[in-house]
Amino acid sequence: MLKPGFYNMDCREGMKRFPDKYFNLAIVDPPYFSGPERRGYYGRRISPIGVNRWYKISACWQVPDEEYFNELFRVSRHQIIWGCNYYSYPFGPGRIVWDKCNGNSDFSDCEIAYCSLHDSVRLYRYMWNGMMQGKSITEGHVQQGNKALNEKRIHPTQKPVALYKWLLGKYAKPGDKILDTHVGSASSLIACYDLGFECTGFEIDDHYYNLARKRLAEEQAQVRMKL
Numbered sequence: 001m002l003k004p005g006f007y008n009m010d011c012r013e014g015m016k017r018f019p020d021k022y023f024n025l026a027i028v029d030p031p032y033f034s035g036p037e038r039r040g041y042y043g044r045r046i047s048p049i050g051v052n053r054w055y056k057i058s059a060c061w062q063v064p065d066e067e068y069f070n071e072l073f074r075v076s077r078h079q080i081i082w083g084c085n086y087y088s089y090p091f092g093p094g095r096i097v098w099d100k101c102n103g104n105s106d107f108s109d110c111e112i113a114y115c116s117l118h119d120s121v122r123l124y125r126y127m128w129n130g131m132m133q134g135k136s137i138t139e140g141h142v143q144q145g146n147k148a149l150n151e152k153r154i155h156p157t158q159k160p161v162a163l164y165k166w167l168l169g170k171y172a173k174p175g176d177k178i179l180d181t182h183v184g185s186a187s188s189l190i191a192c193y194d195l196g197f198e199c200t201g202f203e204i205d206d207h208y209y210n211l212a213r214k215r216l217a218e219e220q221a222q223v224r225m226k227l
Contacts, residue, residue, distance in 0.1 A: 011204070014181075014202045101128070124140070
């Protein structure tokens with residue numbers, strides 16, 4: 001069995017190294033569809049304020065198949081799966097809707113996740129549109145006044161740390177083991193580290209794995225300086 005940690009490997013191979021129901025909660029954000037890995041930039045190539053938004057094109061972008069989901073359900077007791085509306089897999093009725101409070105943006109107004117922990121629909125509002133980011137977990141609909149505090153975007157499908165902290169605060173219990181099969185920008189790992197959860201993560205792309213490791217290390221260093 002693998003030890004808990006962050007691995008540069010195919011998550012399907014990694015999950016095979018864990019016994020049934022080892023993880024209490026899997027929070028995963030797999031590729032929903034093909035496209036972002038070929039475009040090579042987020043939103044506009046150059047933002048209205050002159051910020052370059054280029055990303056490295058990924059050669060490892062793979063929309064998950066039934067084998068992936070079967071393995072995910074094998075190793076985890078509960079699941080939160082973003083993009084469930086794009087897959088044909090037979091998920092249960094539970095849903096989480098993330099309202100991105102993005103106004104008249106060309107991007108989706110919200111993203112939808114399957115949640116195995118309830119049969120209803122839950123809503124979380126957090127602004128996420130380029131430089132327009134939420135102020136805090138509890139005031140996500142309010143724009144961050146100091147843009148220097150905004151999260152740095154390093155991945156084309158990056159989600160905010162605040163979103164993962166909200167999910168962990170609402171759906172995880174102290175001592176739970178967390179799984180993220182597609183780490184991407186490391187937002188999930190940062191949230192787990194800050195809240196004291198043991199997390200195992202996988203990222204198959206070498207470039208984004210290294211960026212994520214660097215981002216996580218920087219966050220850990222900042223936390224240690226505050227102690």
